Amino acid sequence: MTSGEQSTPPPPLLRESVRRKASWPIWIILGGLGATVVLWLFEPHGQFFYPRCWLYSNTGLQCPGCGGLRAAHALLHGELREAWRLNPLAVLLAPFGAWWVVVELLNRVRQVPLRHPFHHPKFWIVFGVISVVFGIARNWR
Numbered sequence: 001m002t003s004g005e006q007s008t009p010p011p012p013l014l015r016e017s018v019r020r021k022a023s024w025p026i027w028i029i030l031g032g033l034g035a036t037v038v039l040w041l042f043e044p045h046g047q048f049f050y051p052r053c054w055l056y057s058n059t060g061l062q063c064p065g066c067g068g069l070r071a072a073h074a075l076l077h078g079e080l081r082e083a084w085r086l087n088p089l090a091v092l093l094a095p096f097g098a099w100w101v102v103v104e105l106l107n108r109v110r111q112v113p114l115r116h117p118f119h120h121p122k123f124w125i126v127f128g129v130i131s132v133v134f135g136i137a138r139n140w141r
Helices: 016-041 054-059 068-076 080-086 088-109 121-139
Strands: none
Touching (some): 068 080, 088 121
């Protein structure tokens, strides 16, 4: 290098935006693991920090999600029958939820996104119809 040339600093290994984008999956995984540990340790019935169902509290009717946290707690403890008794819809949808989380995390990391049905409007229509039918059926007396 001659005395008239200036040296340019080497480019940063990771730009700030790339670092920030790469940290999202880590925070999502850590948050999910933390929530899973809390749900595994503390049974939802009777705990003040778990959300209460507004519909059930005000009308006595169970929404499609009622019992979902207790069902997830039972699933974490390997109690499939108890989880099914509490909320069969949550038990049926748990694998789809896990699939969705994994695909979304992989899409954030990879350059080429994976295709899945969760972005398709018909998926959400079917999900909505199933939820409404389940909500009506579980309150039918």
